[in-house]
Amino acid sequence: MAEGRVVGIDLGTTNSLVAYMQGDAPVVIPGADGLNLVPSVVALDPVTADGGRPTVTVGNTARKALIESPERAIYSVKRLMGRGLEEIQGELKLFPFRLAEDVEAGEVPRIQLGELKFTPPEISAYILRQLKRNAERFFGAPVTQAVITVPAYFNDAQRQATKDAGRMAGLEVLRLVNEPTAAALAYGLDRAKEGTIAVYDFGGGTFDISILKLRDGIFEVQSTNGDTHLGGDDIDNLLLTIALDEIYSENGVDLHGHAGAVQAVRKAAIEAKIRLSTESAAYFDIELPNGDRYQREISRAGFELLIEPVLERTAGPCKRALLDAGVMPEGIDEVVLVGGSTRIPAVRQLVDDLFRLKARGKSPHTELNPDEVVALGAAVQADILAGASKSTEELLLLDVTPLSLGIEALGGTVARIIQRNSTIPASATEHFTTGVEGQTNVAIHVVQGERELAADCRSLARFDLRGIPPMSAGLPRIEVKFLIDADGILKVTAREQRSGQAAKIEVKPTYGLTDEQVESMILDSFDHAEEDFAARLLIEARNEAETILSLVASAPQKPAWQQLTGEELAAIAAARDHLAAVKLGEDSAAIREATLALDRATRRYAELMMDAAVSTAMRGKTMDAAGEDLGEAITAPHPMASAEFK
């Protein structure tokens, strides 16, 4: 049976990627801009003149809006997934998330974006839909099934929110895979390794540590630990805070409230952070709204001192994971580094100390791009689930639940029913009875966490068992089965054993959307372009053709055009006329091919344009700003080829 491909998606805090298994090796699918990374930024286009619903853009195009119209853009939304209003107060102080004014306690927070409001899963759904479209564009066929990765330490609500987002984007989520485990799969694929490995995954917003045992193609997770609110974002915030304070005290400019200006400073902070991974110092040079400049040098040593407390927060989870796995640091055969933050030398030093690597003549694995390795692993898992290929048929992932599951018992204590680090799927059966004569329902409060008191754990859901036949107190025997599935999500069933009646369960998730709410948020419901896949491909192909044709039409006015030979001009004219003719037809593949042909014919023109842009940019501009200009000048005429100019 010819079933569609299953893709692997890394839905990251900072960047998202989609990958698939090409033969024996996983590869990342680039977007229309030729880039593998899709920034996890969502923006609302300005209101259209006809008053229609504004369109949503995702990725690199949306990133511009962060500075230009910050009230219409959002990033790092993963930090809000599956969390309640009272839990996100800390995030609201550090990130420019604007909560809708009418949000009430107990409901899923909604974010104000321009004139519209979105829940975090809806925002994530837009990112997922973009990745889905990138894959469909790449395959020329619909993609409806996916594996999506989540931080290993994500709780039930955060996992459910991610699954909801997939559904809203029109994807059947075949499996949620833990990010560090996915990374281990990507590494373990090409070598039949045996042994114990640790995956240290320090990303944009989350930190995970997982310890796995590899044997005969089975990846058995021994323990996992982490912090779902610890990542590169926290480092950026430290630099940002210092810069904002100094801009206030030294330049007398208060940027608080200037969202666009704050974003510009954040961008500079991120660039400084990245530079400090390879250089001994980095410079801030930012133009302020009043025309002044804020200039500052930050040394590697100063930076390391500043971020030490953040990095130190990863040590505790590592030690707890080792303890739970019953392994000494010396028992770890290999360490795999995942996530952009592991490029920081001080992070590598910390990992080296934690696992005593250098002392044992070892070094951590960094062969695969830390930004891509999770998506690659997700593609491997997608291939396993599709069951279609020889290269993955021997592989099997046995993952664990990161947090203990418990029920609130008398006195507010927690009766633990499934211990953390239990291999999933895992189940537990508990028996309940009534305390009052003729009682026909029982309320059960399920919590997740390691603390002794229910109030200190994460409330998952309250279940009302209804329809218990009226009997004397203590006589009914209600069997409740708790099952954590392979996605790490809880399912509950109940039965009254004396009467044999299946008790009705009313699930009230403490945080999260109901089924009906998710249904109403499915993006297709207001996205008419989804109606017909072929029609959409055609529209996209025509748009791309239109872009390149209009650029070629305006080219004769550019000096670069004059440098082309008669032969080159004739080739361009032929390719242009061919595309113009094909574009009128209905064959999207032919249009795309003709677009590529025109793209190839104009390549030398593009190079000449770039030379000109570089020399213009060099006059009085920083290299970075020039790069941005280049990005626009060059990617526009060559929608397919921009990656070559990166």
Add this chain to the structure above:
Amino acid sequence: MLKILDTAVPIACWSCSIGHNESTLFCPHCSKIQPPPGGDFFQVFGLKHGFQIDLAALEQEFHRLSRRVHPDRFARAGENERQWSLADTALLNDAYRTLKEPLNRTEYLLKLEGAEIGEEHSGKDRKDPSRVPDDLLEEVFDLNMQLEEMRMGRKIGEDDPSLAASLQEAKTKFDGLLGAVDLDLRAQWQVWDAGDSTARMAAQSKMVALIDRRRYLSNLVRDVTETLGVQ
């Protein structure tokens, strides 16, 4: 009194309709996955009841069965098979988790054999004084005094090195007692596994007492470790 019937009715395989009365995850005839069998954790692995287990063989069998039954293998199967795969794998994982760990295995088998073992959830009866083993009454009393003194001292910022040393000493002693309990338990495993029903009954009641003592001791050690650990 309920009548016990030990002649099981064969279950017809949903796929090939051939009856099988084994407690099996797969049909012995057509190899298709079956709904979760009703047997105990030992039966999942085809093992007879026994306290001593070959852990390497258990792991190998766990991996072999996981490869066949895991939901990853049924991602695109029909709804029923997917549900059974999920339930069967949960059973397999629960069974492996219970059997591979000596204490869990001991408690589980004792319960299967009808021994009365108290449930313990999150240490809510940690402080139950009636459970103090007789031979330790005096020492436990002293230890609790010292623990209390240590915690009070900590609260006001005092650190008493001699008290800490004495607690450390107590911890070493109780760790040793724990080791002794484990050795006694292993000895009773052998008696039970090799013995007839009379020997088994005797071994069982000894194990119940040992488990009780072990829980008490490990809670004590945990208390001391926690108190010493807060530096």
